[in-house]
Amino acid sequence: MVRKKDYFKLGLYIILGTGMLLAVVVILGAGRYFQTTFPLETYFDESVNGLSVGSPVKLRGVQVGRVAEINFVSNIYHDAKSPQSRYVYVRCEVNPDLFKEMTDDEFVEHVAREAKRGMRIRPTSLGLTGQLFLNTIYQDPKTNPPLPIDWTPEYAYIPSVPSTLSRVEEAVTTISKTLSSLRQEDLQSIIKDVKSIVGTIDDFMKTEGGREAGNRVLDILQSTRSILGRTDRLLADPAAETLIPHTASILSNVDRITSESADNIIKAAAETRAAIASFKQASQVLSKTLTDPRMDKAMAEIAPSLENISRASSDLAAAVTKVHTLINRLNGMAASQEANVRSIIEDTREVMQNVKELTDDAKRYPSGVIFGTPPSKPHPEGN
Template identity: 25%
Template sequence: MNLQAYKTTVGAFVLGGLALLALGIIVLGGGRLFNSDIEYVLYFDGSVSGLSIGAPVVFRGVPLGSVTRISLVANARDSNVTIPVLIRIDEKSIVRANGGNPSEALQQEIIRRMVQRGLRAQLQLQSLITGQYRVVLDFHPGTPANFRSSTPDREIPTIPSPIDTIQRTLARLPLEQMVHSLGTILESVSKALGDGKLERGLAAFDETFEAARDILLNAAEMRDTADSVLQRIDSAAAAVQTELPGTLASFRTAMQNMGLAAEQLRLATASAQNVLRRDSPTMNDVRRLLKESIATARSLRELATMLERNPEALLRGKKGTR
């Protein structure tokens, strides 16, 4: 082999090695060496059991990226332990309205505004068989945004998952006391069944229910009777209201005629006084009759006035009388 062929072989070998090295870097980097994917950190309060590297990150069912790293950070000052979860959002998953993919700075601005509107991360069970979890992003307005990292622009706040909420609720329940109370109740029920008290109580309840049903049936009959009486009263009131104007007019005419008769009687008495003596028995009788006639006319006139003002007095009677 001459020198020129040897140099060619070595050059080809070096170029092939460099190509394989570049291909390995691209493969090991997950094909993301030359893209502008953005990483965000999430801090979950509960357990992240079932969440693994490579788990999908979705927004309302749309894949956005995946989990890249799960770490355990211990704080030596207060012995507090946090579990930061790093996720990567694919640059191609966000498309602008006018087409095309936004730049990295614009993607960060979009995520920041979404966080301000209530974007939160939550763990969700992906499969009941495998028990694997995924990260779900969605809007939850009204939930607090608790940032724990030194770079809030690269952090998405989290909220507890439904399973964590159920576990915390169950943890706060006084299960031991509830079991003890349930045992006491079951013991009391067993004792009541043995003594026959429960059976007697059920029988008494059945009797009470039947009595209540009878009362309700009687109440229905009483209501029907009351409705019938009210209808009759309404009919009588309507009849009185119809006949009352004519009756009052006739009564007023009679009062006027009686007033004329009293006036004529007074004139006749005045004429008789010129004929009869002042102290005769006939004169005294006539004087007494005149006074009584005038009093009667005045009473009838007052009665007519009262009936004009209060026509319902014919039905209810004069107020204050018994």
């Protein structure tokens, strides 16, 4: 007989088992719903058979995210035009840990810059299984333009390029259409022309000129073989292993410097162009001025003036020489009469001293200066 405690234990085991199962599901798979990711979208104008939600997104072989949604553009952007509504819409989730803690806006700007430089997404097969993943590559943006769209993408947008299989199918289809457009008469005419060309070449090779041309071709092939042998030996040198990476690094630095200085280079080129135009204009004005008949007349009138200036310069030089000679003579005379001049100066100083003393006496004893010696001082106590 089952007791009530047994029912309680059974229910407790069921609850604990269900909780552990839910915890395992959350840890193994549902945890990604709580992760922060960068959304990324792209569009394809071809079949994406083999691509599914959860397929990896790789950048040069490194997985950077996963496919989160596959839909049609018409279901996401309702204002899409009829040809563009047939695009396949693919939204991806990118791991933010690989982008050095960028914000959402910085990630969008980074993807836009890289897309301008040629970043594209191509569906790539994993092998013979038929499964696809999205491979992020760099292509020439001129030969691989983005698909035409007339809406603003909601998330960061990377244009797509057709898959390799799609390109092969397109090439085979083009060749098939070209071959099917050829008629039987055209094929017979082409075969006839080919036979005629082959016969002409065979007849030419049997002549002396043909044999000489063949020998020259053999010499060229021998020289090419020798050059290829030298190139192979150079590439086999261990120094080439370091030279090639260094060259690639130098070219990368040159490309970076060029891209960073593009605005300055364009501005310098514009200024150089303007300077050349100004110089050309000045040259034209100068040439026009020199060819003007009035310039010849002015030069003829200037010539006599220049001759007069030259003669005046000669006369001025002679006058300067005479003045220099006179100054030398005056210096000589001053040097020879230096003692007399010094004596005259001493006598003059003594005369001036005497005049000063006479003036002082005149101030103190005016009558003595006029009438002679001053009167004797009276002595009252002697009376």
